Amino acid sequence: xxxxxxxxxxxxxxxxxxxxxxxxxxxxxxxxxxxxxxxxxxxxxxxxxxxxxxxxxxxxxxxxxxxxxxxxxxxxxxxxxxxxxxxxxxxxxxxxxxxxxxxxxxxxxxxxxxxxxxxxxxxxxxxxxxxxxxxxxxxxxxxxxxxxxxxxxxxxxxxxxxxxxxxxxxxxxxxxxxxxxxxxxxxxxxxxxxxxxxxxxxxxxxxxxxxxxxxxxxxxxxxxxxxxxxxxxxxxxxxxxxxxxxxxxxxxxxxxxxxxxxxxxxxxxxxxxxxxxxxxxxxxxxxxxxxxxxxxxxxxxxxxxxxx
Numbered sequence: 074x075x076x077x078x079x080x081x082x083x084x085x086x087x088x089x090x091x092x093x094x095x096x097x098x099x100x101x102x103x104x105x106x107x108x109x110x111x112x113x114x115x116x117x118x119x120x121x122x123x124x125x126x127x128x129x130x131x132x133x134x135x136x137x138x139x140x141x142x143x144x145x146x147x148x149x150x151x152x153x154x155x156x157x158x159x160x161x162x163x164x165x166x167x168x169x170x171x172x173x174x175x176x177x178x179x180x181x182x183x184x185x186x187x188x189x190x191x192x193x194x195x196x197x198x199x200x201x202x203x204x205x206x207x208x209x210x211x212x213x214x215x216x217x218x219x220x221x222x223x224x225x226x227x228x229x230x231x232x233x234x235x236x237x238x239x240x241x242x243x244x245x246x247x248x249x250x251x252x253x254x255x256x257x258x259x260x261x262x263x264x265x266x267x268x269x270x271x272x273x274x275x276x277x278x279x280x281x282x283x284x285x286x287x288x289x290x291x292x293x294x295x296x297x298x299x300x301x302x303x304x305x306x307x308x309x310x311x312x313x314x315x316x317x318x319x320x321x322x323x324x325x326x327x328x329x330x331x332x333x334x335x336x337x338x339x340x341x342x343x344x345x346x347x348x349x350x351x352x353x354x355x356x357x358x359x360x361x362x363x364x365x366x367x368x369x370x371x372x373x374x375x376x377x378x379x380x381x
Contacts, residue, residue, distance in 0.1 A: 121175040121176060121357055122175070123175065123176065124177070124347065124351060127176060127177055128178045131177060131179070131344050135179060139180060140179060140180045140181070140182050141170075141174060141179050141182070142199075142201045142202070143182065144186045144191045144195060144205065145162065145183050145184070145185060146186065146188040147162045148282040149205070149303050151302060151303070152205075152206040152302060153183070153204070165361060166204045166205070167183055169204075169222065169358070176348035176352070177345075186200075187254075188207075188256065189254055189280075191203045191205055191333070192217060192333060195333055196216060204332045206225075207330060207331060208225075208257045208330060208331070210328070217334060218333070218334045218338075218377060218378055219334070219377065220332040220346045221332075221375065221377070222332060223367075224370045225300040225370050226325055226326055226327035227257070227258055227299070227300060227301070229241075229242065229298060229321065230286075230298070232290070232292070233315055235318060237296070239296050241321065242261075242268075243269075246273060247274070248296065249275045249295055250274055250275065251277045251297050252276065253278070258298035258299070261298065262274055286307070301370075302370060304317075304319060331379075332345055
């Protein structure tokens with residue numbers, strides 16, 4: 074599937090929207106228990122293999138350590154979340170990360186951090202990469218590079234039954250909306266305030282997406298803004314679907330998720346890009362997305378910084 078067209082970050086009048094029907098088809102099969110460790114190989118699919126030329130692009134310390142330290146906020150199923158044991162991180166990103174490691178000949182260790190701490194720790198050298206459903210934006214790309222690997226927009230999540238009658242982003246005026254701190258949804262709501270003729274949106278930002286969902290589930294917020302894949306996961310997962318539903322089949326301001334890389338690590342950036350391109354070519358990428366039910370967000374090529 075071709076990636077979603079880039080949209081301007083600031084939108085005049087009504088917020089520009091993209092109908093998400095096609096994406097919902099790909100996301101509608103999400104359920105508890107789907108997913109698991111990706112092998113990258115099955116009948117008719119070549120196995121992931123080491124690429125020595127790409128491995129040589131890795132920083133010396135990464136090659137010597139034999140491990141890529143990847144930061145994530147594990148509260149965003151099906152991209153990254155804790156498994157049933159409360160310790161194992163599972164999802165699209167851990168599976169893709171493991172396959173990237175196979176191509177580069179290193180292990181990939183996911184490290185859990187608050188979303189707002191991810192980029193500061195990357196720039197400080199405490200992490201090698203960030204892979205956490207992080208949208209590649211112009212502002213973020215001023216300090217890090219992004220290797221783009223997935224496409225998603227924002228959806229409005231409400232309580233099952235939609236007691237507040239929310240069907241559009243303008244319906245959020247005069248209501249409490251919960252979001253995860255530091256996300257693009259915070260910026261989207263700030264832009265949406267311009268369309269409120271009366272009372273404005275009361276935006277409550279929390280350290281994790283799980284915190285925001287708790288406010289919605291307990292009636293302390295009328296809606297939560299999530300990227301479409303996590304929102305669709307919640308409304309289809311048997312463990313959570315009795316609590317949540319989508320306000321509509323619309324996603325707002327579609328963009329690209331990127332793996333964040335320090336600006337001064339061009340070799341690492343190119344190694345990750347090359348590894349992802351190999352996973353696309355060998356259809357390992359497609360199999361991982363299919364396994365987690367998010368093939369609607371697939372990109373057809375890997376870009377850096379959204380080709381800006």
